[in-house]
Amino acid sequence: MQTVGTYKGVDYYAIDDMLTDEEKSIRDTVRDFVSEEVIPIIEEYNQEMHFPMQLVPKMAELGIFGPTLPVEYGGMGINNIAYGLIMQELERGDSGVRSFASVQSGLVMYPIYEFGSEDQRKKYLPKLAKGEMIGCFGLTEPDFGSNPGGMITKAEKVDGGYVLNGAKMWITNGTIADVAIVWAKLDGKVKGFLVDKGTKGYTAPETKGKLSLRASVTSELVFSDCFIPDENLMPNTSGLKSPLMCLTQARYGIAWGVIGLAMECYNTALNYSLSRIQFGKPIAGFQITQEKLAYMVTEITKAQLLCYQLAKLKDSGKMRPQQVSMAKRNNCEIAKNIAGMAREMLGANGILDEYPIMRHQNNIESVKTYEGTHEMHTLILGQDVTGLSAFE
Amino acid sequence: MKIIVCVSLVPDSTTKVKISDSKKSIDENGVSYILNPYDELAVEEALKLKEKNGGDVTAISFGTDKSKEAIKKAFQMGADKGVLIKSGSPDFDSYTVSKNLADFIKPLNPDIVLFGKQSIDFDGLLVPSMVSELLGIPCISVVVKLDITDGKVTAEREVEGGKEIVESTLPIVIGAQKGINDPRYPNLKSIMAAKSKPIEEIAATYSGNKTEITEMNLPPAKASGKIFVNGKDDVSELVRLLREEAKVI
Numbered sequence: 001m002q003t004v005g006t007y008k009g010v011d012y013y014a015i016d017d018m019l020t021d022e023e024k025s026i027r028d029t030v031r032d033f034v035s036e037e038v039i040p041i042i043e044e045y046n047q048e049m050h051f052p053m054q055l056v057p058k059m060a061e062l063g064i065f066g067p068t069l070p071v072e073y074g075g076m077g078i079n080n081i082a083y084g085l086i087m088q089e090l091e092r093g094d095s096g097v098r099s100f101a102s103v104q105s106g107l108v109m110y111p112i113y114e115f116g117s118e119d120q121r122k123k124y125l126p127k128l129a130k131g132e133m134i135g136c137f138g139l140t141e142p143d144f145g146s147n148p149g150g151m152i153t154k155a156e157k158v159d160g161g162y163v164l165n166g167a168k169m170w171i172t173n174g175t176i177a178d179v180a181i182v183w184a185k186l187d188g189k190v191k192g193f194l195v196d197k198g199t200k201g202y203t204a205p206e207t208k209g210k211l212s213l214r215a216s217v218t219s220e221l222v223f224s225d226c227f228i229p230d231e232n233l234m235p236n237t238s239g240l241k242s243p244l245m246c247l248t249q250a251r252y253g254i255a256w257g258v259i260g261l262a263m264e265c266y267n268t269a270l271n272y273s274l275s276r277i278q279f280g281k282p283i284a285g286f287q288i289t290q291e292k293l294a295y296m297v298t299e300i301t302k303a304q305l306l307c308y309q310l311a312k313l314k315d316s317g318k319m320r321p322q323q324v325s326m327a328k329r330n331n332c333e334i335a336k337n338i339a340g341m342a343r344e345m346l347g348a349n350g351i352l353d354e355y356p357i358m359r360h361q362n363n364i365e366s367v368k369t370y371e372g373t374h375e376m377h378t379l380i381l382g383q384d385v386t387g388l389s390a391f392e
Numbered sequence: 393m394k395i396i397v398c399v400s401l402v403p404d405s406t407t408k409v410k411i412s413d414s415k416k417s418i419d420e421n422g423v424s425y426i427l428n429p430y431d432e433l434a435v436e437e438a439l440k441l442k443e444k445n446g447g448d449v450t451a452i453s454f455g456t457d458k459s460k461e462a463i464k465k466a467f468q469m470g471a472d473k474g475v476l477i478k479s480g481s482p483d484f485d486s487y488t489v490s491k492n493l494a495d496f497i498k499p500l501n502p503d504i505v506l507f508g509k510q511s512i513d514f515d516g517l518l519v520p521s522m523v524s525e526l527l528g529i530p531c532i533s534v535v536v537k538l539d540i541t542d543g544k545v546t547a548e549r550e551v552e553g554g555k556e557i558v559e560s561t562l563p564i565v566i567g568a569q570k571g572i573n574d575p576r577y578p579n580l581k582s583i584m585a586a587k588s589k590p591i592e593e594i595a596a597t598y599s600g601n602k603t604e605i606t607e608m609n610l611p612p613a614k615a616s617g618k619i620f621v622n623g624k625d626d627v628s629e630l631v632r633l634l635r636e637e638a639k640v641i
Binding site: 006021022025026029032033061062063064067076077078 | 406464468577578579580581583584586587
């Protein structure tokens, strides 16, 4: 039987009252899935540096790949609050598992739906939704991270298609992907290509030695005179703006996701501090502990409210990318602080894999950096409110 | 196959129960409700039977408006139809529940009526067998394995210290026990589909109650343990207390 009810999340401001029954049901079903299928196994996969591949068909059965897309393409037509709550619950389990779903939905299915031809949509989207295909997204390069416009991966027009040369780095799901969305310059203009696994001249070696996101596959994508047929060029892109639109989707998911990470760290620290006795009383009774708990619950609540309104803006078509930057920047920052405080509150126990804290603390280092570093989001906000760019 | 599954809404198993001022019910403030976990097994078994044999699954609940939540959860898992038999009062006993369910179910002539073996709030364990009696069909409860082939029912049920294999025929009432299956997570598709499924509401046919709750009390607070500190000198006292006070040896 399901262990419904054992984990309640954090809801200090009765945010549940603002959610519809359907949004709550979607959150709760993913919450149960994470409690039963992810949390019991994830420490081991993290230690072994493996992605738990067996979760893919289960997540597909739940319907969480590309769920905001229309039903005819394998989506569920859900709104962005429900989508955000899915990300929150997945990341409560592990940032690597959430990353898998974020990439599949926001960085692969979204661009194929948005920029692909009807044939491309029909060929890829239903299989990606069913988890029969895995996708990845190649934009970042070894020498071009925050400045993707400088990319050197190139496409050249040849008879019947294009030839790709170059390399992409820090690509989630790269090695296990059946299709890669690859951004490259064609005559100086950024274009998006669908590169199928096994294409000659395309390899995707896994990045070794990670101390963060260990239960997630990170890879390099290498293109060496790699021929891509004409029909694998996405026809409806418009320069660098297109991959940046994808990043907005992914950042939106991260802003929600890290709330789940923060909730798990807060709940762990709260429960621990209530049961850990020092000097004859629970450490939760000491002022220094309470200050940390007060910070945590306040920042989690603020992060929830940021995301809730962001979702409303997204659903009404009014959301601006800079508003996503604000939520991604803020929520990653507070999640990192909360993970760090939780680790301190658990004392030496905080470093053990018996508790999820250290894994989350290591993961948030990646999450704060990827999809736009904290610093870049700061400069995006700075540019937005002053009209003056500090980086271009 | 005409499949009926009866569902009830119960307080979340993590709820800290408080007794209301009347001492005849619980204080519902701050209590969250869930589909009875044993009924979740019954819904899953109903869906599996439908997947194997075709037909449809109707989820029925007897209770107040709140009980619609139990039917909605059954919809989210995949039930096709939902019926609420609406009680005029929130106070009803197992007989009232059974009588109303049986009155409604009888003319439908279902092949199978599934229940959780008990609901985790009042723990009466009465409703499946009462309904079967009122319907005049057999009942097998505390079932951990169910097979239905060509109208022949083979059920494995838990008995003290072992298992029992029981055979019968359709139509039948089954009470599901933990282990019978692993209930599915409602997926996004069925959650979205559940929105458009209407719950039919019908009036109760019986409200008499044959029993009455006169008083509810919380269990006494757990007494603190006894610690023996004198090593072997305490052994005879420990044995005496285990025998005379704890009565475990």
